[in-house]
């Protein structure tokens with residue numbers, strides 16, 4: 747295998763690795779998105795359940811104050827029945843005062859019943875209005891979540907396919923180049939870059955004429971500044 751073929755093999759491998767890396771970054775980004783959507787879904791469900799709960803609590807309050815009202819009505823009825831049979835004036839007066847006091851309680855209780863119904867109606871209206879809006883949002887979030895998961899699976903599949911190609915491509919790269927490449931790969935994202943305008947394309951460090959000569963002869967050289975592997979695009 748000549749130098750040109752070796753270079754092509756290395757570039758080919760670098761491109762594959764870059765692509766795998768980009769796909770992996772896509773998955774990471776989608777995973778973050780998935781978590782955000784999951785959180786959003788939970789928040790919407792919580793909002794809905796809180797609205798529903800407010801209606802239930804308001805209804806319970808209505809039932810409670812109405813029950814108190816019934817108790818007062820029963821008391822009033824009982825006392826009125828009893829007062830009719832009374833002959834003792836003092837006793838009559840005292841019971842009449844009690845009944846008046848009860849009437850006062852009933853008026854207050856009536857207002858409480860009205861207030862409780864108002865709260866209930868307000869809560870119910872709010873729930874009825876918000877229900878379709880929130881449900882629609884939840885449905886959309888669920889769809890987005892499914893898409894997000896599917897996309898991740900798809901990319902994982904693509905990465906697997908690319909990884910399967912890797913050993914064949916790696917076998918074509920000279921061993922000493924491979925060692926340098928692996929070493930640089932552990933340090934930087936783009937370990938192999940081209941030489942452009944006699945400089946390293948990553949850090950723009952100007953190459954020495956000796957290095958340029960070597961590169962032109964087809965050697966793999968390293969940037970003296972950033973240590974990336976450098977190659978000339980056209981090697982004859």
Ligand SMILES: [Zn+2]
Nearest residue numbers: 946949969972
């Ligand atoms: Zn450099």
